[in-house]
Amino acid sequence: MDIRSLVDLEQGTISRELFVNEELFKREMEQIFSRAWLCVGHEDMIQKPDDYIVSRMGGDSVILTRDRQGAIQVLLNTCMHRGMKLCRYDQGNTRAFTCPYHGWSYSTDGRLVEIPGELVGVPGFKDYYREKLDKKAWGLVRCPNVINYRGLIWANWDPQAPSFQEYIGDFSHYLNAALDHRDGREGGSEMIGGIQKWRVPCNWKFVSENFIGDMYHDISHRSVDLVGIGPGGKGRRDASRTRTTVSFDALGHGAIGELPYHQEADYVSAYKLFPEVEAYYRSVFEARVKNLGDRMRVNHSVGTIFPAMSFHGRQPRTVAMVHPIGPTETEIWRIFLVDRDSPQVVKDANRHYYMSYSGPGGLTESDDLENWTYATEASRGPIARRFAYNYQMGLGTGRAVPGLRGATENGEYSEGNARAFYKRWREFMEARSWDELMEASRATMKESVHG
């Protein structure tokens, strides 16, 4: 399939094949999910040694675990003997992973093994194998690049990939604002509750492009706005409205976010119905003004890091890890963040609000899920898929953002962020190596600004 013809950035059209085609999906798993930095979890999911959760990286199941020495490991969740899914639980704590099929076992304990995930137990090693099995060579496959970025765990299979910092570039301002303490201190957020996980019969890219900058779909949320689930009793949220969208065209990331500034905007009192919570946020805001001084900062934004991690940095404060299962099936994981040292009353108020807003039972998110599901379904037919989707809003109107390298401001209503996302999608789908991907990024940086 000719990738180039599917994404027409000059015309602002994108083929429906991207959302329904099996062959393209397979290629995405190879070209994108085997090379990009992917968010696999949060450190709070594996607090103690030997804690683990089973996560995903594109088409592969992986085990995210904290070893006995405290280091975080990402291991491919497949037995090296005959491929059995090694760990079939969602999460737990174990000193060794033992395969239910023939009983091979693997360990991450540095006192027993040199390499985390090493094969330690083989039934019949002496009698059946006659000790002729190189256990060191048959350990679990370990992801070579794993980092903890302000609590979120990211992993990348490609040894040629740039560092995570380079991968996100100046988009870090938006990600940091979502992950940092509300008073501006680095990190300091905790994940509350468990992971909401659910499957949606839609293509994964609907989720990415919704978070990256779709201000236009507000009409979908009219009913929830009328119900008024915001903590102040009106609308969906109280935090001030964001007036623009920003894309990082060379990297594929983007946000519904403010431009960088040095002085805090007016304090908008949220949680009017909860005086203790409001008092907390007021004090946190004052601390933020003091802590950040005249350092550059952005407001709490909503955004996507290419390809499939999205965040909601304002109310409610959440991270979505989006796992593609098939061209028309996606598993969404959502976690919720609060300031780690905030009083319980604040955590509780946030938790209640998050649950009414987000996830499969949330009033706002269920609107979005309905849109993505029906758009996928109505794009599947042989006649329907001949007609491209329209991404022409705001073509040719982007402007460079002073102070943020490689950023384009696209305005409040524009599909510029989505176009930047699909530009990067096309580059990933065509490039043979990270060298070519870096080259494409450099070329985009050189061009002035994309519309």
Ligand code: FES
């Ligand atoms: S498949 Fe795991 S031990 Fe055989």
Ligand SMILES: [Fe+2]
């Ligand atoms: Fe929405």
